[in-house]
Amino acid sequence: MSEKDQEVNQADSSFESSSENINRYEGTQAHEEGIHKVVSKLEEGAGSLGPLEQPYDLVKVETHPDPNTTYNPEDPWNYPIDKETGLRIVEFVQDDKKNPKNMSTAHKWLITCILGLICFIVALGSAIVTGDIAGPAEYFEVSEEVIILSEVTVFVIGFGVGPLFVAGLSEELGRNAVYFPTLVLAVIFVIPCALANNIATMLICRLLDGIFFSAPMTLIGGSLADIWDAKDRGKAMSVFSAAPFIGPVMGPIFGGLLDSGKKVKDVIAIRDPT
Structure with a gap:
């Protein structure tokens, strides 16, 4: 193969590599634009519909340290706590005169x-x-x-x-x-x-x-x-x-x-x- 043919082959290879890089770059750009659109839609939805999760209630955590426990140790009446809501269930205590x-x-x-x-x-x-x-x-x-x-x-x-x-x-x-x-x-x-x-x-x-x-x-x-x-x-x-x-x-x-x-x-x- 002559030197001229080798130069032509090298030029073709360089052109193909450049084309692949261009296609890869365009694909990356399109992918990033798609992600940007998805994120934008999610942000718009969150803004209109509100947060997907309720904010963490620090006051509730302080008054009810462990909602999975049966009783609240800070409650002098020792009322039971609902395990799902963490709310106190008020009921008659033992030997309550008003019961x-x-x-x-x-x-x-x-x-x-x-x-x-x-x-x-x-x-x-x-x-x-x-x-x-x-x-x-x-x-x-x-x-x-x-x-x-x-x-x-x-x-x-x-x-x-x-x-x-x-x-x-x-x-x-x-x-x-x-x-x-x-x-x-x-x-x-x-x-x-x-x-x-x-x-x-x-x-x-x-x-x-x-x-x-x-x-x-x-x-x-x-x-x-x-x-x-x-x-x-x-x-x-x-x-x-x-x-x-x-x-x-x-x-x-x-x-x-x-x-x-x-x-x-x-x-x-x-x-x-x-």
């Missing part, structure tokens, strides 16, 4: 019997008016079907409407904060039933009575769960469970006996106002 489950057994049974009696009276009131339907129908000059509607049906409808409100309120405000006002209002609305001169008054007031009287029927189960441990709750719940069944059975009997003695006003004053 209703620490009341004496006699006190618990007194409350249970009172609540059961209230439940029985409410259930009795829902059916006591059925002892005599003809008397009120004659007085109000309506059919017996209308009397059943105004004295029984709307009262039971109130039983279904009331719990939608009183159940949630009792969890937020406490049991007593719901028991007392609802029972007082229920008794107040018995008065216009006693003085009703038309069927519309009877219908509206019986509906309101059903709504307010639904509170004890709804909350007694929760109240018993508040004061009794699970292993001792069975007998107490049997008292509560029996009351709603015995009341409607005894109601017509009492109502019929009172009506037979011409003491219609004694039937909780909601029958024949004459």
